Amino acid sequence: MSRLLPAALLALLALPAGAGPYDGLYRPNSDWAMGWDCRRVGEAGGALEVSGARLTSVGTVCALSAPVEVRGMAATLFDARCTVEGAVTQARIMLMKHPFGLYVIRDGFVADWISCDQGADTEGPTPAGGD
Numbered sequence: 001m002s003r004l005l006p007a008a009l010l011a012l013l014a015l016p017a018g019a020g021p022y023d024g025l026y027r028p029n030s031d032w033a034m035g036w037d038c039r040r041v042g043e044a045g046g047a048l049e050v051s052g053a054r055l056t057s058v059g060t061v062c063a064l065s066a067p068v069e070v071r072g073m074a075a076t077l078f079d080a081r082c083t084v085e086g087a088v089t090q091a092r093i094m095l096m097k098h099p100f101g102l103y104v105i106r107d108g109f110v111a112d113w114i115s116c117d118q119g120a121d122t123e124g125p126t127p128a129g130g131d
Helices: 004-014
Strands: 024-028 037-041 046-051 054-057 060-069 075-084 087-098 101-106 109-115
Touching: 024 037, 060 087
Parallel strands: 037 046
Antiparallel strands: 024 046, 024 109, 046 054, 054 060, 060 075, 075 087, 087 101, 101 109
């Protein structure tokens, strides 16, 4: 029994870091994105998604790891390994909740994403390339 506890702890440490509190479908919080289709994920004019330890935006998929809670804020800083048009990049990304969605913060850039739950087009997502 005493050997099971260390093995269980190691198994938990090996699990991928989740972005759980940020999970959802989003679109840019701007008038020009009012017509974005929240049922199509990762395509131009489609939804942006945070699911577990993955962030998907238009043409980009990022694996999020090493979460660090930001003291005194509803925010988490992640290491991100992103694939953009076949090229792999690494960056730090901070996700920060706000009343209607979240901010996606990178070095020198802040994107304001509104939750698809705030708009009319909220049926379930269709994976990129699906109909």
